[in-house]
Amino acid sequence: MDLKMLIFLTLATQSFAANDSVQGFGNLSPTSNCDVVALGEALCDKRIEVVEEKLKGIATLVSQNKQLCEFQIKALRESGEQQKQICEHRIKEANQQISNALKTTQPRTYGRNVPEPVASNLMPLFPGSKYYISKEKMSWHLASTFCKSNGMELASIETEAENNAILGVIGNENPKESYWLSGSDYGSEGTFYWTGTGLKISGFTYFERRQPDNYGGNEHCLQFWSASSTLAWNDHHCHLKFRFICEVIENVL
CATH class of the missing domain: 3.10.100.10 (Mannose-Binding Protein A, subunit A)
Incomplete structure (x- = not known):
């Protein structure tokens, strides 16, 4: 093979390889394998979802604590009201006992009557x-x-x-x-x-x-x-x- 023929074949081979490479890159889609923006948005949405779930849990905990606090306050108020009623009942009983005693007690002469001729x-x-x-x-x-x-x-x-x-x-x-x-x-x-x-x-x-x-x-x-x-x-x-x-x-x- 003479020199001219060798140069022709070499150039033809390089041209075919170049065309084949260009056609391969031309078939790639911007969103098929490497959509960075879409991946970032999806990741952000996931993080927001996680935060929202945490917020929901905190809100639920706050609500439960509020309900517990209200229940405790209610219980204390009811307990205080019961104590007040018990105290008032005891005072009423004591006053009744005093009243009964006053009705049945005679003027005090140290428990005895002074006889005649004293x-x-x-x-x-x-x-x-x-x-x-x-x-x-x-x-x-x-x-x-x-x-x-x-x-x-x-x-x-x-x-x-x-x-x-x-x-x-x-x-x-x-x-x-x-x-x-x-x-x-x-x-x-x-x-x-x-x-x-x-x-x-x-x-x-x-x-x-x-x-x-x-x-x-x-x-x-x-x-x-x-x-x-x-x-x-x-x-x-x-x-x-x-x-x-x-x-x-x-x-x-």
């Missing part, structure tokens, strides 16, 4: 009370027993007006006599209580100067003291015999 000697010296001023002399304990057995208690003096009312009688009758009262510091040395009422002696007092002094270490009972020019209060030995004053409270429930 009752005929009672003196209305102070509003709400009557007093028995004895002429008998007894120890503090026997005087207390006498008062109790006759529906009374040893007198408890709680105001200046009451004190003056009693002094107005015993001071004029016989200022040289001493009279037992209900005051005592048994079991509470130095602190006196009215045993007739259970109240601590405080506020108004009428003790003689430098009294009470627990002289001899054994003075535990209170009296109007005749050694004083004004019959002031004094602590004394409980076993000694003196007159005494009983008190009965009237019209007090």
Whole structure:
């Protein structure tokens, strides 16, 4: 083969290969295998779908929490209302019991009636009370027993007006006599209580100067003291015999 023929065949082969290559590329479609825009849009739509699903889940959770919160609030309100009703019912019952007690309770005379002839000697010296001023002399304990057995208690003096009312009688009758009262510091040395009422002696007092002094270490009972020019209060030995004053409270429930 001469040189010319070799060059012709070479050129012809190259031309055929080129045409074949061009025709191959000409058959490709922009959307068949490599549509990047479409793929991006699809991916974006998928992400949006996932987010929307998450949002739906969050919204559902929020709704459930809201319902739970409302249920709890409702339960608390109902519980509070029940407690209120229970409390009101208890108060109503307590008031009814008090009302019933008031209807059936008689005026207090320490649970007993004052018999004759003691009752005929009672003196209305102070509003709400009557007093028995004895002429008998007894120890503090026997005087207390006498008062109790006759529906009374040893007198408890709680105001200046009451004190003056009693002094107005015993001071004029016989200022040289001493009279037992209900005051005592048994079991509470130095602190006196009215045993007739259970109240601590405080506020108004009428003790003689430098009294009470627990002289001899054994003075535990209170009296109007005749050694004083004004019959002031004094602590004394409980076993000694003196007159005494009983008190009965009237019209007090």
